[in-house]
Amino acid sequence: MGTMPDGTALVMVEVVYAGDPAVGEKEVAALRELGSPVDDGVKMQDYTVMQTQEDAAFSHGIRSYAKNGMVKEFTQELVDTMIDSFVSDPRMGMFTHTAGGAMNRVEDLDTAFPHRNAETMLSVGGGWADPTMDAEAMALGRDWFSKLAPFTGGYYDNIQSNPETVAGNYGPAYERLSRIKGEYDPGNLFRLNSNIEPA
Numbered sequence: 001m002g003t004m005p006d007g008t009a010l011v012m013v014e015v016v017y018a019g020d021p022a023v024g025e026k027e028v029a030a031l032r033e034l035g036s037p038v039d040d041g042v043k044m045q046d047y048t049v050m051q052t053q054e055d056a057a058f059s060h061g062i063r064s065y066a067k068n069g070m071v072k073e074f075t076q077e078l079v080d081t082m083i084d085s086f087v088s089d090p091r092m093g094m095f096t097h098t099a100g101g102a103m104n105r106v107e108d109l110d111t112a113f114p115h116r117n118a119e120t121m122l123s124v125g126g127g128w129a130d131p132t133m134d135a136e137a138m139a140l141g142r143d144w145f146s147k148l149a150p151f152t153g154g155y156y157d158n159i160q161s162n163p164e165t166v167a168g169n170y171g172p173a174y175e176r177l178s179r180i181k182g183e184y185d186p187g188n189l190f191r192l193n194s195n196i197e198p199a
Contacts, residue, residue: 001082001086001093001094001095002090002092002093002094002126003088003089003090003092003093004090005090007088007090009086009088010038013031014050015028015031015042016047016050018047021044024044028042057127058127061129062127062128062129063127063128063129063130063131063133063134063137064125064126064127064128065125065126065127065137065138065141066123066124066125066126066141066159067123067124067125067141067142067145067155068121068122068123068124068125068145068152068155068156068159069121069122069123069145069148069149069151069152069153069154069155070099070115070118070120070121070122070152070153070154070155070156071096071118071119071120071121071122071151071152071153072117072118072119072153073119074119074120075151077151078148078151081147081148081151082094082122082148084147085144085147085148087140087144089126089140090126091126091127091128091133091137091140092124092125092126092137092140092141092144093124093125093126094122094123094124094144094148095122095123095124095125096120096121096122096123097120097121097123097156098119098120099115099116099118099119099120099121100118100119100120103116104116104117108171108173109172109173109176112170112173112177113156113157114154114169114170114171114172114173115153115154115155115156118153118154121156122148122151122152123145123156123159124141124144124145124148125141125159126141154168154169154171155169157169157170157193157194158193158194161193161194161195162194163195166194166195166196169194170196174196175199177196178196178197178198178199179199181196181197181198181199182198182199185198186198
């Protein structure tokens, strides 16, 4: 859910189907029946095109901010809150990133990332060019996400880093990861992230 530079509010859907294009067309058909989109850019293309399409919008020099949380269940109450909390501002948008599927076939503690039982990741984030907007835009993002936060548990640490919550976010995996970090990176060289302190 976002806002165009002219103030038009939109619901946007990014579609990825990895498989037989004919089967993918059948999967997308139901989505297309919902209504007439402003733009339908769904087509067969290399996955790297999809993966890099936002690079220009967040190129060097763009100011940005994001908060996210993992959601275990997409409920009607959450949907209602998403709609009610929506802020029409071109600098910020609300995004969901589908989880589950193959990601959920692995037990929570089998890898470093413990939130494999989530149904989606919910985030509020955006970008702007003027440094004088920093405080206002970040406050907007924080306030918006605060209304969604009660529906989340933990966060995707590749997007967000909060030193006070790192250990809790990794949960029972933190101690094991800290031991591994102590063995392979005792000087904590790799620390510009959601940092795990070496044991």
